[in-house]
Amino acid sequence: MNCIEAEMLIAAMVDSELSDLERDATESHVKNCLRCQYIYKAEQELKRQVRLTGSRITAPADLKEKILSDPRIFPGMAESPRGWKGLFRPVRVVFRPAFALAFLVLLVLPTFYLMWPTAQSVSLAALETHEQILAGDIPFIRSGTQDEVRERLYRSVEKRFAPMGYDLSPVGLRAVGGLVHEVASQRILVTVYEGRGPSLSCFTFLDTDGGAPPNAHLFFDPEKKMSFYTFSNGRTNGVMQRVAGRVCILVSKMPMQELLALARSFAQPS
Amino acid sequence: MAWKGKSRVERRESFSHEAIGHLDHLYRVAFHLAKEQPEARDLVQETYARALDSFEQFSPGTNMKAWLTRILYNFFLDRYHQNKKWVPLEKQSLADEEGSNYWERVAGDDPGPEGHILLKELNVKISEALKKIPEEFRAPIVLVDMGELSYAEASQVLSCPLGTIRSRLSRGRRYLHKHLRGYMGVEVQERRKRQR
Ligand SMILES: [Zn+2]
Numbered sequence: 001m002n003c004i005e006a007e008m009l010i011a012a013m014v015d016s017e018l019s020d021l022e023r024d025a026t027e028s029h030v031k032n033c034l035r036c037q038y039i040y041k042a043e044q045e046l047k048r049q050v051r052l053t054g055s056r057i058t059a060p061a062d063l064k065e066k067i068l069s070d071p072r073i074f075p076g077m078a079e080s081p082r083g084w085k086g087l088f089r090p091v092r093v094v095f096r097p098a099f100a101l102a103f104l105v106l107l108v109l110p111t112f113y114l115m116w117p118t119a120q121s122v123s124l125a126a127l128e129t130h131e132q133i134l135a136g137d138i139p140f141i142r143s144g145t146q147d148e149v150r151e152r153l154y155r156s157v158e159k160r161f162a163p164m165g166y167d168l169s170p171v172g173l174r175a176v177g178g179l180v181h182e183v184a185s186q187r188i189l190v191t192v193y194e195g196r197g198p199s200l201s202c203f204t205f206l207d208t209d210g211g212a213p214p215n216a217h218l219f220f221d222p223e224k225k226m227s228f229y230t231f232s233n234g235r236t237n238g239v240m241q242r243v244a245g246r247v248c249i250l251v252s253k254m255p256m257q258e259l260l261a262l263a264r265s266f267a268q269p270s
Numbered sequence: 271m272a273w274k275g276k277s278r279v280e281r282r283e284s285f286s287h288e289a290i291g292h293l294d295h296l297y298r299v300a301f302h303l304a305k306e307q308p309e310a311r312d313l314v315q316e317t318y319a320r321a322l323d324s325f326e327q328f329s330p331g332t333n334m335k336a337w338l339t340r341i342l343y344n345f346f347l348d349r350y351h352q353n354k355k356w357v358p359l360e361k362q363s364l365a366d367e368e369g370s371n372y373w374e375r376v377a378g379d380d381p382g383p384e385g386h387i388l389l390k391e392l393n394v395k396i397s398e399a400l401k402k403i404p405e406e407f408r409a410p411i412v413l414v415d416m417g418e419l420s421y422a423e424a425s426q427v428l429s430c431p432l433g434t435i436r437s438r439l440s441r442g443r444r445y446l447h448k449h450l451r452g453y454m455g456v457e458v459q460e461r462r463k464r465q466r
Binding site for chain 2: 007008009010011012015017034035038039041042043044045046047049050051052053054056057058059060063064066067068070072073074
């Protein structure tokens with residue numbers, strides 16, 4: 001094998017695309033030829049750098065959203081006023097049956113709410129959902145602005161109720177996306193906040209039972225004349241409150257005192 | 271993707287959910303084919319629309335990434351080259367007068383690994399250099415080196431023989447190296463010894 005022949009095969013050698021015969025011949029030439037050794041190393045390094053360059057390029061978030069809302073691609077989502085509904089189908093897949101059942105029972109049979117075993121409450125289910133969001137087990141759309149997230153979620157329930165639209169920018173968090181749980185035709189809207197410090201999920205759903213989370217601590221704010229329920233699972237904390245016929249649960253790994261202070265500072269008496 | 275027993279709507283949905291997982295790859299390829307962001311976005315969105323249009327032609331269990339890439343590439347050709355397919359290598363006009371002498375010349379004055387510029391800067395240089403080399407050489411590099419497709423997959427996407435992928439990668443890397451000379455170097459032991 002001469003240098004011209006070897007050079008033609010070096011690219012394929014770098015890509016491990018040579019037959020055994022070709023590889024043996026090329027390798028033995030390269031071993032003894034300084035010039036071809038240089039080509040091999042240069043191409044190898046080039047390939048590595050090109051791959052690295054590629055890995056830094058990802059599709060813009062708004063392109064993904066555009067594709068997801070293109071009726072030619074995802075007809076269910078774009079045409080129905082429910083908007084994102086179809087996208088959240090995978091959520092059901094990752095739900096553990098007991099967890100899904102908790103949502104189902106609590107929303108369909110609210111009268112049993114207070115009697116339901118503590119570990120299966122809707123509030124604790126919210127804690128679990130938040131952890132799955134953090135772990136990336138539940139996909140959600142990343143959206144441009146807080147208003148967009150709010151509008152999407154609002155549309156997903158045919159404008160029957162709006163998600164709690166907290167502006168958490170004073171504490172360095174901003175709404176980056178949202179998702180909808182649909183269980184037995186009841187919908188729970190989730191706004192995901194990220195930024196400085198631990199992420200936060202805000203759950204909003206229609207108040208159908210008037211109950212309180214089991215094992216929760218009741219905190220009464222005399223100034224605003226409002227009640228807050230606090231509850232935890234490990235390091236994940238939740239604060240629940242009622243606002244104008246809606247239930248809102250904030251969930252985050254930030255310390256309970258901070259989370260409660262946040263809920264109180266944004267709460268308006270209903 | 272198990273399609274057995276599923277309705278058309280379910281199959282379509284399951285296809286689209288898997289397809290969206292290849293978004294970053296398609297965007298990367300589109301960006302380097304079309305060279306500009308707005309065109310790349312357009313290419314990718316249209317690719318998904320076309321793919322969903324003919325999703326039943328896709329055989330579950332085969333390589334969806336390559337299948338989608340092929341749709342993207344064909345659409346790119348339709349749009350930017352009015353159906354001009356590959357020009358045979360012998361006939362294409364690119365001047366390659368220095369040919370193999372190129373490596374001869376540069377091996378001697380390689381700056382070595384110390385000659386590397388900052389990684390971030392190098393990535394920018396590579397993107398710029400890719401834009402400068404002719405499309406027939408750029409496409410295999412983008413598919414194989416960046417998209418991590420095999421030669422067989424790349425030859426399917428580009429509708430050309432496997433040998434063509436080989437030779438275009440070989441020459442393509444040489445052109446790319448030419449544009450990046452002075453920004454990246456490699457260690458060759460013998461040369462180092464000689465210098466001491
Ligand atoms: Zn040689």
